[in-house]
Amino acid sequence: MESLILQKHRPMSVENTTVACTGELCDSAKFKQRDDNPLIECGGSSTWFSAANCEEVMKENQSASGGDLLVFAQTYAAYHGYISIFVCIFGIVTNVFNITVLTRKHMRTPVNLILTWLAVSDIITMLSYLPFAMHFYCIYPADANKSTEKNSEGWMLYMIFHINLAATTHTVSIWLCVMLAIVRYLHIRSPTKANSMRLQRIKQSRYGILFIYVSSALILVPNYMSNKLLPDVLPDSNETIYVLRDLNLGKNDTETMVLINVWIYAFTAKLVPCLLMLIFGSLLIYNIHVKIRQRRKILQISGASSLRLSEHSRTTKMLLAVIILFLLTELPQGVLIILSACVENFYDQVYLLLGDVMDIVALVNNAVNFILYCSMSTKFRETFVHLFCNFHPLRRSEDSGYTLTDRLAKLDSHSNNNENNHHLHLLQNHFRKLSAEHRIVRA
16 A cells, blocks of 8 residues: 555656667666656557566666566566455455454453554455455556556546545554554553543543544645546557656655655654554553563462463553554555655665555555454453354353353453452452461461
């Protein structure tokens, strides 16, 4: 999706110039010619002058950015559409599972509320990507010539819609992840001790989520306005097609407003949220280790309470895994966007070649949360099994003597927000036992 935001599908000019691509001419074709994007005939067919369609320009890219990267980009592009469709379908289904589980009554916490709306944002992103991948990668491969079917006005308008929507939902997702780190850190540092306070934090989280959705759309308004369609004419048939306006990113004649949009997006949607995730993620790791050491030392935890503390720790580790995945996905993209704006020809020679890879990495990040939740949260896993896999809800377990419904009821009364009340009761019982033993010794 990030490559789309910076116009991954190279737009063409409205000029109708055609040039015969003889060996000598192609050898002399330099990237500066791409500023005007003339039409060049390569291999006997009229194609747009771009690295995806002209073999001679591919050779030029190989000498400028390294042949291995270009060969990899060309090879992967043939499979990207099918892989991305599979990932999107898997991610949509699993995120529906996430929403279903996280909205159960006993699962209602500030953290789960954020994770629910993170799943909503991911579903919107992947729903938008499905028809885009089908049309521009599967039906009409990325290296196919431009045509009235591939570049029709309707499909190019959908491309602009998809670019703007993906930019917005992706920005929403990364800021929700920042909010997730902050909320979890505050919970560990100042645990909720009353149900009224827990409800107040849920209400505050709702306002925070609404603010993120609205502000993300408003911040990207200049980016929406910079994406425009231009009509063009195919030289062979004189048929009209539609292309995206060239932003000339990384060129000397780049518009000031385009540069401002790129810098705003790079900082507000990439670098700043990644920095905040690093800060609060580090504080989260530090505080959870401090809390675990303190509780083990004070309570002298028995087997049962040790298991409970282990579950509490796994929840935090699960959220840290979500944060780390976002960092691994977003931070490199933010750096590449900055380099595209600052380094001449970096966008053409490097960023475009990595576009499909960045897209699939972002899609995988949107799709894998269900696996993390199931593998690292007992509460989530048992609720999911109860909702979707429990065909005999009244059958009692031989080991525990109660049904899964009974256990879910217990989970409801012992949510993460009541964790400290649980340990407070353990501490009181511990001191009562010590006092009783002391009296017996004195007697």
